Amino acid sequence: MANTVSLVLPARHSPAVGPAHIYLALSPSVFMLLIFFALPMGMMIGLSFTDPVSGLPSLASYQRFLTDGLSLPGILRTVSMSLCVAVCVTVLGYPVAYYLARARGRTRALVFALALAPELAGVVLRTYGWLIILEDRGFINDALLHLGLIASPLPLSKNMFAVVVGLTHVVLPFGILSLMTSIQGIDPNLERAAQVLGASRASVMRHVVLPLSLPGIISSLLIAFTMAASAYATPALLGGAGFKVIATMIAEQVLFYVNWPFAAVMANVLFLMMLGVSYLGIRFEARRRIRLSGRGGVTS
Structure with a gap:
């Protein structure tokens, strides 16, 4: 009968990570969120329930928001503009993202650099560039007039079309990165x-x-919807004075009318709108994953 020798090593215990360690690790982030997000948001919510004149608690600003005939159309205009930008960014960014996810070599590096190139310039600079291209005496209208294709300048600026074009240019790199990451996960x-x-x-x-x-x-x-809904510079410059979205209306109330409570009401509504859209998107994706898991499908 063969002799066997067994070697018993002492078990190596990993240090236990208790709740105290987790709370300690999270405390810096939680502190930053409380100071720079939760506290300002709480102050803004409290400000929205005060009277602009007396400073006493009041619902006057919310009543004005619902009845002034300008705020609700501004919300609808913001939603429609953001939806257009979101669809344009996703449709235009998908082919580029697919190419970047599957290609290799120097060409991919060049396309990747070109896709991110707009982020090297400021938003205001890019917006003024589109203003020069789209205005009545801009590059497009001058070229079409010179070729005799139109008799008068096309209304390409100071409207929804110009704002959607400008915001699509601003947000497109973020959409491409998001799509590329998802496509790279597909075998x-x-x-x-x-x-x-x-x-x-x-x-x-x-x-x-x-x-x-x-x-x-x-x-x-x-990403495209929330960035477009909260954008200020591009709608203000390309949309003109007649194109009112919530971001420009908030700035107008703060800078010209110094009505902070009413501006806080519009900011709260904008914030709730973006939270609602984000929640619907997250819930849709969660239900899709649950449905695929129940059928034994493959989730990416």
Whole structure:
């Protein structure tokens, strides 16, 4: 009978991480959020319930928001503008993101640099660039007039179209990055397998890539919507005085009318609107994941 020798090593115990360690690690971040986010938000909410003249508690600013005939249309205009920007950013950014997720080599680096190049210039500088291009005597109208294609300048500026174009240019890099991250998580072998089984390239994109990249699409829509809804410089410059969105109306109340309570009301409504849209997007993605998990599907 063979002799066996067993070597028993002492168990190595990892240091226990208790609640105290977790709270200690989170305390700096929580402190920063409390000081620079929760406290200002609380002050703004409290300010919205005060009377602009007497400073006493009052619902007058909320009543004015609902009845003045300008604030509610401003909310609808903000929502429609942000939705247009979100759709444009996602549709335009998806092909670029797919190329960046699948390509290799120097060309990919060049395209990636060009996609992020707009972020190297300030928002105001980019907005003035579009103003020069889109105004009545801008590059596009001058070129069309010179070629004889139009008899009078096209209304390309001081309207929704100009603001959507400018904001799409501003937000597009963020949408591309969000979509690229999601597409990179999709196994390229799934696309090859579908093509081997006879699927066309369009069918592969429609039935394989698009469903699996849905989290990135939702993320791109949410990022573009929230950034567009809170933008000020681009709507103010490209939209002109007649194009009122919530951000420009807030600035107007603070700078010209010095009505801080009413500005706080509009800021609260804008914040709640963005929270609601983000919640709906997150809930939609969570339910999709639960549904796929219940069917044994693949989630990205």
